[in-house]
Amino acid sequence: MTNSKIRGVLSPVLTPFNPDYSVSKPRFLKHCTSLIEQDVGLAVFGTNSEANSLSTNEKRQLLDVLVENGLPTNKMMPGTGCCSITDSIELSRHAVELGCSGVLMLPPFYYKGVSDEGLYRNYASIIDGVADTRLKIYLYHIPPVSQVGISLALIERLLKAYPENIAGIKDSSGNWDNTLAMLQQFQPEGFDVFAGSEAFLLQTLRHGGAGCITATGNVNPSAIAHLYATWQQDDADVQQADLNTVRGVFQKLPMIPAMKAAIAWQAQDPAWATVRPPLVELNQEQNNQLIKELTEINFQINNSKALAHAS
Numbered sequence: 001m002t003n004s005k006i007r008g009v010l011s012p013v014l015t016p017f018n019p020d021y022s023v024s025k026p027r028f029l030k031h032c033t034s035l036i037e038q039d040v041g042l043a044v045f046g047t048n049s050e051a052n053s054l055s056t057n058e059k060r061q062l063l064d065v066l067v068e069n070g071l072p073t074n075k076m077m078p079g080t081g082c083c084s085i086t087d088s089i090e091l092s093r094h095a096v097e098l099g100c101s102g103v104l105m106l107p108p109f110y111y112k113g114v115s116d117e118g119l120y121r122n123y124a125s126i127i128d129g130v131a132d133t134r135l136k137i138y139l140y141h142i143p144p145v146s147q148v149g150i151s152l153a154l155i156e157r158l159l160k161a162y163p164e165n166i167a168g169i170k171d172s173s174g175n176w177d178n179t180l181a182m183l184q185q186f187q188p189e190g191f192d193v194f195a196g197s198e199a200f201l202l203q204t205l206r207h208g209g210a211g212c213i214t215a216t217g218n219v220n221p222s223a224i225a226h227l228y229a230t231w232q233q234d235d236a237d238v239q240q241a242d243l244n245t246v247r248g249v250f251q252k253l254p255m256i257p258a259m260k261a262a263i264a265w266q267a268q269d270p271a272w273a274t275v276r277p278p279l280v281e282l283n284q285e286q287n288n289q290l291i292k293e294l295t296e297i298n299f300q301i302n303n304s305k306a307l308a309h310a311s
Contacts, residue, residue, distance in 0.1 A: 005136070005167060005192060006101035007210045009201075009225045010077055011035055011217030012046025014259060015054065015062075017274040023058055025065050027272065031218075032066055036075055038221040038302060039229070042066070043104050045079035045091075047145060047172075048215040048256050053276040056087050060094055073099040077213070081106030081140060085122060089129040092137075102136035102167055104213070109146035116154045123158055123166075133164045142172035142196065149173070155186060170213045172196025176203065183207045198224045199247055202240040205231045216247050219259050222302045249293045257282045258290055265291055266301045 013035065016027035032042050044066070045051040045059050054062075063078055080091035080103040088105065095103050105126070107119050127135065139158075143149040150169070158166045168191055171179045179200060182193045184207070192210035195201055201212045201224065217224055220243065227239045250258045257275050261282045264272035273281050282290065 006041060006077055008041060009211050009217055009228050010041035010043040010213040012043045012048040012215060014218045015049045016272055017276055019271060019274060021276050028062060029065055029069055032071060035221055036071055039225040040217050040221040041075040043077045043213050046104060050276050051079050056090060059091060063098060067098050074101050076100040077102045077104050077138060079104045083108045083110045085125050088126045092126060092135060093130050096130060096132050096134050102138050104138045104140050104170060106140045106146060107148045107150060109148045112147050114148060116151055119154055120157055127162050127165050135165050136167035137165055138167055139169040141169055152181060152185060159191060168192030168210060170194045170196050176200060183209055198243045201227055202231055202236055215255055216250055219262050219301050220246050245297060246299060253286050253290060261287055261290055263301060
């Protein structure tokens with residue numbers, strides 16, 4: 001992995017599928033390339049990537065596709081946190097060997113009510129298993145989905161035991177007080193805090209944070225990256241309000257199918273709407289609502305033309 005730490009805006013990249021649910025590698029490569037061109041990093045295999053519907057082998061292959069096609073590894077933070085320690089080690093080691101800037105790591109999430117001790121042993125086993133100081137782990141705190149949270153005490157313990165490997169966190173709790181506590185307690189020590197949504201981007205930057213890792217980076221990349229680049233300018237609050245308006249449209253619906261439906265509509269590529277079971281596509285009423293509301297705010301996906309040429 002690279003020595004310089006990754007900062008800015010990253011997107012948990014949507015994974016495009018063919019109608020038979022196989023991964024569409026050409027669409028995936030086009031989408032990732034377009035995001036990089038708009039200064040958005042690649043948190044591939046995140047929640048909105050349908051990562052837990054992908055096999056370990058599929059993830060390895062997709063990461064290889066990006067690297068083989070020359071996309072910058074210093075802009076990559078692949079998700080490598082699995083329920084299985086051995087899968088997490090395999091994916092993390094592969095990311096290290098490819099030179100990715102970091103890995104985004106869920107806690108093991110199948111068993112609920114697990115202790116901090118159990119979570120510590122999980123992360124420790126992965127770090128010891130990879131056994132490479134180049135490994136930079138960004139913890140992934142998303143209790144609304146995983147039902148397994150990462151406490152401040154656990155972060156503190158991991159930082160003391162593995163200061164070279166524990167690099168930061170994505171806080172998708174939706175609780176600003178929790179994000180602020182992380183910023184105040186750990187950011188000054190070099191532990192980078194990323195907001196889990198652009199809705200908290202400006203607040204996070206004003207408190208010294210590293211940026212955001214956000215689902216709607218898939219569909220609104222340029223505007224989010226622009227706020228990151230210009231957050232100290234006078235119009236930052238106006239920019240933030242505009243970002244919130246766009247996100248609000250998508251949040252009214254199941255987010256993953258909604259973002260894919262928006263790309264399918266604007267790229268005129270119906271296959272982009274495909275999600276893997278157990279997720280399902282938007283129904284016609286939902287799709288009509290999405291198009292209506294996006295049209296009303298004159299929303300345009302900047303990369304839709306590029307995506308339209310993938311197949």
